[in-house]
């Protein structure tokens with residue numbers, strides 16, 4: 001291997017070569033339909049009502065909805081469909097049906113504001129919107145046609161006629177998907193990320209990226225345990241619109257025959273009850289939820305005996321939290337994983353079933369993936385033990401950003417992660433810090449530039465820069481440094497309320513600091529690092 005090039009330590013996994021293959025036929029071809037109910041485990045299960053879909057139900061619903069979308073809304077190769085949906089058993093059906101029709105699904109946080117939804121409509125120009133009723137109410141009147149999606153497929157007398165158009169799409173009782181119009185190189189999904197700088201932008205993922213995601217991450221991970229994947233029960237406590245939840249609960253796990261228990265929204269008490277009730281074995285989490293679970297345990301909640309594995313990712317995890325967690329749940333295999341929207345969630349995973357338990361590491365590179373650690377000053381590739389920017393290469397790396405599709409081609413297919421990291425001599429990766437602007441609030445991305453764009457619209461704000469401060473509970477919170485117009489008496493609370501009215505709740509500015517000027521480089525670039533450091537000095541003082 002070339003000096004400084006890290007190849008996966010796992011044997012390569014063969015990926016399907018047929019260029020005409022698309023994602024949905026691929027995952028269903030790998031999906032054991034199993035024995036007749038009630039002996040085959042459900043595929044998707046609603047945690048609140050226990051209503052479930054079998055694998056055969058899922059296949060039938062996806063194919064009939066795909067046909068309905070084709071027939072009634074002309075969804076085909078290249079059509080963009082916007083999903084503004086909370087978690088439900090219907091989310092994976094909607095997502096997979098759009099892809100099966102040949103369309104491109106773009107997802108967004110269901111708590112998004114009207115302004116954020118309007119912006120997404122402008123950016124992606126969808127030909128159809130699939131929304132929950134609360135979200136449909138936030139759409140501008142001139143938007144694309146909207147179909148309301150119910151949270152369940154069991155019609156009850158109270159389920160109103162508002163869902164009749166959706167049910168009509170399910171009319172054709174077909175078991176086969178519409179004729180394929182797309183192949184591996186075509187776009188399948190557009191998820192949003194801020195990349196290393198600037199506003200958040202669409203990450204274009206192809207069918208090939210998603211196939212790689214299932215084979216190199218989800219199926220591969222499940223194969224590491226001496227138990228069949230169809231015995232695994234996952235709790236979907238994370239949102240399906242984000243790559244971490246999407247890759248597992250709305251796509252990958254459905255092709256393994258595992259059961260996905262869907263929580264509509266996260267609540268620690270309900271999560272504990274769901275683990276007991278459904279004998280959940282796998283719990284993918286983010287650090288703030290791990291902390292919440294630990295607090296619940298300390299206040300007398302049970303030991304969660306059924307759990308086999310808990311994984312954490314999407315944000316840094318403190319060493320103390322890991323130690324407390326493994327002490328509280330000694331029977332659980334705890335691992336960290338690392339992934340990105342731009343890598344279709346594929347990156348590294350820990351395998352702590354081996355005798356080498358390295359809880360602080362985010363694990364080993366996924367099969368077929370390559371990495372390098374690039375020195376920030378010299379640009380040279382660094383050996384194990386040396387810290388630099390992590391770059392990734394492989395079949396799961398995005399095609400590019402929307403309207404800038406050759407982002408990675410410019411770097412020979414390499415993705416610059418914007419993360420500061422090193423490998424040890426066993427090939428285990430450690431994330432040390434973040435070079436990029438992204439703020440991670442409870443594992444969710446916030447682009448400082450998105451908040452700055454809102455703030456500069458305020459008539460009494462002449463300049464602004466947003467950065468993050470460390471926060472015990474959320475990991476990080478957005479902080480705005482604001483320069484007021486001279487004579488302005490604008491208060492911190494007013495600034496925070498102004499932003500809160502326009503953005504999704506998780507993006508709220510949670511601290512405001514008034515300054516005389518924003519520090520900038522000679523080229524006019526905001527020196528965010530300086531602002532961040534000033535917060536640390538404040539905290540220490």
Ligand code: 4UW
Pocket residue numbers: 193243244284311312313314315316317336337338339340341342345346362417418419431434440443444445
């Ligand atoms: N430690 C420190 C980590 C870590 C981390 C990510 O919102 P995105 O684009 O994507 C994600 C995806 C997370 C994920 C996917 C699949 C998976 O198995 C898994 O492991 C459990 C996690 O968060 O943000 C990507 C950025 O989030 C940071 C890092 O800065 C990265 O570039 N990040 N995982 N374990 N930081």
